[in-house]
Amino acid sequence: MQGENSRHHRKGKITQAKESIIRILEVRFEAISQELRELIGKIEDIEVLGTLLVQAVTTQSLETFESVVNQFVTEEGSELENREQNSGEGEKGM
Numbered sequence: 001m002q003g004e005n006s007r008h009h010r011k012g013k014i015t016q017a018k019e020s021i022i023r024i025l026e027v028r029f030e031a032i033s034q035e036l037r038e039l040i041g042k043i044e045d046i047e048v049l050g051t052l053l054v055q056a057v058t059t060q061s062l063e064t065f066e067s068v069v070n071q072f073v074t075e076e077g078s079e080l081e082n083r084e085q086n087s088g089e090g091e092k093g094m
Contacts, residue, residue, distance in 0.1 A: 010046065017049035024056040025065065032062065039069045048072050 018040050025032045043049055052069060069077040 001089075014044060014046055014049060017046065017053060018043070021052050021056045022050065024053070025062065026059060028056070029062045036062075036066055036069065039073050042073055043076060046090075048076065 022032065023036060025036075040052070043052070048071055050073065052065075055065055055068050059068070
């Protein structure tokens with residue numbers, strides 16, 4: 001049960017971080033694209049979201065922020081692909 005509470009707490013922090021990033025961007029730049037919202041929604045790493053929160057506050061333009069988000073989403077996707085490939089290779093060897 002403690003693990004489940006921890007998982008819910010972590011998920012809540014991730015959701016809150018995503019909402020905070022979007023809110024900051026809306027305040028600073030008024031309208032943000034659905035595409036950018038979806039990119040932010042794909043990120044599940046709380047440390048990456050923390051970095052993006054700082055970027056949302058300090059970035060000079062929405063375009064600059066989007067390029068940073070794209071970089072993180074690409075990196076996160078690559079890491080996931082590598083993990084899936086490695087786990088698949090282990091199964092093939094059995």
